[in-house]
Amino acid sequence: MEATLFQALVRVESDSLPQAPQRAVPRTYPAVPQRDNDVELKPLTRPSAAPTPSNISTPREERDLEMSAPTTPGEPLADPMNAFEVLPGLTDPPMNKFRFAACCTQNLLSGINDSAPGALIPYIEKYYNIGYATVSLIFIGNALGYIAAAPLVDAIRMRLGRAKTCSLASVSLALGFIPLVAAAPFPAIVVGYFFIGFGSALNQAIGNVFTANLKNGTVLLGCLHGSYGIGGIIGPLIATSIVSNLGDNAWSRFYFLTISFSVVCAAFYLWAFWNYENEASATEMLTATSTGQSATPRAEISAMLRAFKSRVVLLGATFIFAYQGAEVSISGWVISFLIATRNGNPSAVGNVTSGFWGGITLGRFVLSPIGARIGEKRFVYFLTVGAAVFQLLVWFVPNIIGEAVSLAIVGLLLGPIYPCAATVFTRNLSRQEQVSGLGVISAFGSSGGAVAPFTTGLLAQAAGTFVLHPIAIGLFGAMLVCWFVLPTTRKRTE
Numbered sequence: 442m443e444a445t446l447f448q449a450l451v452r453v454e455s456d457s458l459p460q461a462p463q464r465a466v467p468r469t470y471p472a473v474p475q476r477d478n479d480v481e482l483k484p485l486t487r488p489s490a491a492p493t494p495s496n497i498s499t500p501r502e503e504r505d506l507e508m509s510a511p512t513t514p515g516e517p518l519a520d521p522m523n524a525f526e527v528l529p530g531l532t533d534p535p536m537n538k539f540r541f542a543a544c545c546t547q548n549l550l551s552g553i554n555d556s557a558p559g560a561l562i563p564y565i566e567k568y569y570n571i572g573y574a575t576v577s578l579i580f581i582g583n584a585l586g587y588i589a590a591a592p593l594v595d596a597i598r599m600r601l602g603r604a605k606t607c608s609l610a611s612v613s614l615a616l617g618f619i620p621l622v623a624a625a626p627f628p629a630i631v632v633g634y635f636f637i638g639f640g641s642a643l644n645q646a647i648g649n650v651f652t653a654n655l656k657n658g659t660v661l662l663g664c665l666h667g668s669y670g671i672g673g674i675i676g677p678l679i680a681t682s683i684v685s686n687l688g689d690n691a692w693s694r695f696y697f698l699t700i701s702f703s704v705v706c707a708a709f710y711l712w713a714f715w716n717y718e719n720e721a722s723a724t725e726m727l728t729a730t731s732t733g734q735s736a737t738p739r740a741e742i743s744a745m746l747r748a749f750k751s752r753v754v755l756l757g758a759t760f761i762f763a764y765q766g767a768e769v770s771i772s773g774w775v776i777s778f779l780i781a782t783r784n785g786n787p788s789a790v791g792n793v794t795s796g797f798w799g800g801i802t803l804g805r806f807v808l809s810p811i812g813a814r815i816g817e818k819r820f821v822y823f824l825t826v827g828a829a830v831f832q833l834l835v836w837f838v839p840n841i842i843g844e845a846v847s848l849a850i851v852g853l854l855l856g857p858i859y860p861c862a863a864t865v866f867t868r869n870l871s872r873q874e875q876v877s878g879l880g881v882i883s884a885f886g887s888s889g890g891a892v893a894p895f896t897t898g899l900l901a902q903a904a905g906t907f908v909l910h911p912i913a914i915g916l917f918g919a920m921l922v923c924w925f926v927l928p929t930t931r932k933r934t935e
Contacts, residue, residue, distance in 0.1 A: 531656070536713065537655065541655070541661065543607070544651060546709060547644045549672040550699060550702045552668070552670060552798065554641075554676070555673065555769060556794060558773050559677060559794045560776060561692045561695065564690075567689060568692065569627045573902040574902040582634035582635045584891030584892050586635040586636060586637060586641070587641070589635075590639045591881050594646045594881075597643065602718050604710060604717060607710035607714060608710045609640075612640070614636070614637055614640040617640065620633035621693060622697055638888075642880075646880035649867075653867040653879075659810070663808075663809025663810065665860070666859050667802050667806040670799070670801040670803075674795050674798045679698065680692070751874065753878070753928060754874075754881050756923050758881055758885040762886045763919040764859065765889045766889035767855070769889075770894045773894045774898070775848060776790055779841060781905070782907060783844070790841065793841075793844075793848060796848060796849040797849060797852040799849060800848075802856065804855065805860060809861065812860075812861040820861055824858050825921055825924070829918075831850045831854070832910060832914055836910035866878070867879070869927075
């Protein structure tokens with residue numbers, strides 16, 4: 442009896458269960474476009490695949506839900522424009538700290554070499570019995586070396602690699618110092634400065650590109666060029682000490698230091714950068730794969746041609762031309778100005794240049810991080826205008842101590858400009874254009890450090906050493922114009 446009642450209850454409840462709703466009646470609306478076929482949602486199914494080895498990636502279909510997941514290393518990016526760049530750090534990979542140290546050591550040597558002529562020119566003039574215009578030919582030899590290196594930087598790097606390129610550049614410096622050590626006839630001195638300029642151009646291009654592409658590039662560039670400033674401090678001190686203690690004709694002994702330093706740099710570069718190309722970061726590999734670009738000779742030549750046509754490169758080269766022209770002109774001729782116009786004692790005022798380079802060094806170490814915080818573009822305007830104001834004080838204040846202080850402040854304000862500018866140039870160039878672009882900027886731009894001092898020497902021969910100041914202020918004005926028309930920093934996409 443109970444079983445019969447239970448069966449009847451189950452039958453009744455089953456009949457009363459709700460039925461599935463009928464399909465909706467299609468409706469038409471005049472404002473909505475109609476389709477002939479009904480849209481049905483299809484079930485999501487994952488295509489079955491046979492097991493694959495662990496080292497082979499499973500192919501993905503276009504509608505695979507995992508397409509939003511990060512790609513594996515070595516796999517092309519789905520959309521290169523959505524890729525982002527992961528910069529290497531000072532300790533990642535670990536050899537980067539030694540590579541950065543090698544670049545700083547080379548910049549230290551460059552600072553020693555570039556600052557010494559300011560203290561040694563009076564003694565070189567006396568030794569060879571020549572005037573301002575003739576001794577200025579050493580700057581022309583230096584400029585020709587920079588210009589000759591400009592179209593060759595990327596080709597040499599592509600063929601030899603960074604280690605051998607930088608080592609070759611240091612060997613070129615050593616060859617250039619040989620005539621100076623031997624106090625050879627003056628034409629040989631000019632030829633020696635050609636090799637010095639050639640080697641310096643190679644090292645500056647490679648060092649700037651390497652450092653600018655590290656994390657905190659502006660700060661590290663400040664340290665890199667701060668080492669140049671340290672060399673600028675000790676160079677005049679050592680040179681003045683040698684000629685003061687050993688006699689006026691002992692000026693050539695100063696270059697025993699630089700030739701030894703260049704040999705050390707050649708070995709250090711070769712060791713630090715030896716395996717650099719084999720440690721290419723995953724970011725660089727993904728960028729090259731996603732953009733379909735490779736480091737073929739044709740691609741490198743094309744990058745060089747684009748560099749010469751790039752507005753950023755041309756403006757950057759002009760800016761650095763004016764900057765280094767003012768910097769080296771002040772360093773090279775201010776001692777002659779103080780001796781000729783202010784009746785300064787050569788053994789005493791020779792150290793004024795060290796104060797100028799001390800300001801540059803302090804500015805690069807202390808003020809460069811401020812530029813990274815408030816914006817490099819805005820910061821450079823302030824620094825350039827301030828440098829021009831204090832250069833006017835050096836010109837019109839008839840007091841050697843006051844002029845020495847003003848000159849140190851000029852150096853302080855000029856110091857952070859180069860690292861800030863290098864950061865802006867790097868951001869405005871793609872990774873494929875950086876070595877060639879910054880090579881052109883460094884080579885043609887740095888030739889200003891030779892052409893402007895040479896022009897100053899010619900005019901000083903005719904009118905007097907005071908011409909240093911209007912030339913420097915005019916170069917500051919050219920810097921402001923170039924900086925104003927420089928394109929706004931673009932957003933990096935690779």
